[in-house]
Amino acid sequence: MKYLFFYIFFLLLFPSKSYSQNITPDEIIKDSRIDLLYDEIYYFPAFKSQNEEAVYLPLRKWDIIFAGADLNSTQEVHLNSDIYNIAAGIPGSYDHIMIYMGKDDSGNAYIAELTISPSYNQNITYLALLNFGMDFGYFMPDASYSRIKRGDNGVVWAKTFKENLRIQLKINEDKLTARIKNDLINKFPYQLEFRHSGNILDTKVYLVDDGLEGGGSCSDYWMVVFEEYAGVCFYNIRISPDDLYNYFLNDKYGREVFVPTAINPLGFDIYIKDLLGMGYKIIPDKPHTYICDSSNSTGLIIPSLIYENENLLDIPETSKKKGLIEVLAEHNLSLNILRKLIKGALNNNY
Numbered sequence: 363m364k365y366l367f368f369y370i371f372f373l374l375l376f377p378s379k380s381y382s383q384n385i386t387p388d389e390i391i392k393d394s395r396i397d398l399l400y401d402e403i404y405y406f407p408a409f410k411s412q413n414e415e416a417v418y419l420p421l422r423k424w425d426i427i428f429a430g431a432d433l434n435s436t437q438e439v440h441l442n443s444d445i446y447n448i449a450a451g452i453p454g455s456y457d458h459i460m461i462y463m464g465k466d467d468s469g470n471a472y473i474a475e476l477t478i479s480p481s482y483n484q485n486i487t488y489l490a491l492l493n494f495g496m497d498f499g500y501f502m503p504d505a506s507y508s509r510i511k512r513g514d515n516g517v518v519w520a521k522t523f524k525e526n527l528r529i530q531l532k533i534n535e536d537k538l539t540a541r542i543k544n545d546l547i548n549k550f551p552y553q554l555e556f557r558h559s560g561n562i563l564d565t566k567v568y569l570v571d572d573g574l575e576g577g578g579s580c581s582d583y584w585m586v587v588f589e590e591y592a593g594v595c596f597y598n599i600r601i602s603p604d605d606l607y608n609y610f611l612n613d614k615y616g617r618e619v620f621v622p623t624a625i626n627p628l629g630f631d632i633y634i635k636d637l638l639g640m641g642y643k644i645i646p647d648k649p650h651t652y653i654c655d656s657s658n659s660t661g662l663i664i665p666s667l668i669y670e671n672e673n674l675l676d677i678p679e680t681s682k683k684k685g686l687i688e689v690l691a692e693h694n695l696s697l698n699i700l701r702k703l704i705k706g707a708l709n710n711n712y
Contacts, residue, residue, distance in 0.1 A: 387493040394546035399464030404471035405497040417679040430456040432516025450615040454666025488549035521674035534592035553577025558625040571647040582663040595654035600661030603644040
């Protein structure tokens with residue numbers, strides 16, 4: 363906090379930038395004004411394990427953030443919670459993705475996500491826009507920090523698009539922005555990727571892979587939007603019903619997953635492995651047909667297969683964290699905007 367007073371002195375010596383958009387982060391989120399966000403680099407705090415120091419990844423607009431729970435944690439949050447069950451129910455190191463949407467005039471970065479898991483005591487079950495503060499985690503609100511904090515997550519990382527695909531996203535940015543803005547305004551709902559009739563005698567549990575119809579998951583929403591509105595197709599991102607079956611029966615974590623309440627036909631807690639042992643079967647949805655080449659794919663989209671996809675590249679990391687004054691000076695913020703930022707100064711978690 364004390365450095366902010368030095369920055370105020372700095373502003374008195376040097377002219378400050380004037381802004382045409384007098385709009386706060388709360389207003390941007392309330393009105394879903396992603397059309398006001400700029401494609402500016404955001405230094406995102408990331409880590410690959412609980413024991414590693416945070417590093418910083420220079421994100422560009424549309425970059426994909428991946429998060430994975432620490433399933434080995436002994437913390438209470440994982441011993442008896444929906445967070446553990448959701449995370450363990452998704453094969454691979456990652457169980458969630460978010461998208462970097464750009465920065466506002468004040469240098470605040472925004473992330474969009476579709477999730478069913480709790481976010482700082484908020485049950486967000488629809489597409490939402492979050493303010494992630496400024497570079498290096500400065501001024502990050504608690505509700506955003508909860509999405510990437512250690513303990514709940516064992517790894518938080520990001521990848522960027524290949525340059526030719528980034529150009530394609532840029533060409534189609536207006537269509538992408540219009541669709542996502544509309545979905546934010548209308549609270550596009552989370553949809554469980556499994557469906558069951560509710561009849562205890564019905565042993566068929568169906569995978570749901572129906573595009574944007576009726577909702578989506580954190581993964582399939584973005585894959586479908588990128589495909590249908592920008593022509594960017596992600597192949598080999600679906601896990602087959604047979605592989606899911608083997609995961610729930612034989613994997614160390616998969617064997618500990620309970621049947622989600624929404625599709626549990628028995629009315630009491632039961633492991634998925636036990637349900638499958640009773641003769642229940644995982645049935646694929648109709649094949650997904652790619653608009654890029656009319657090829658078909660069947661199964662469940664999962665974050666870890668997106669992470670490994672050939673469309674994405676690693677982002678060079680840096681361990682150097684700039685000071686708060688330097689970050690503020692880069693945006694040459696006016697005193698008016700600075701006053702708004704000071705209110706959230708104590709929310710700095712990095």
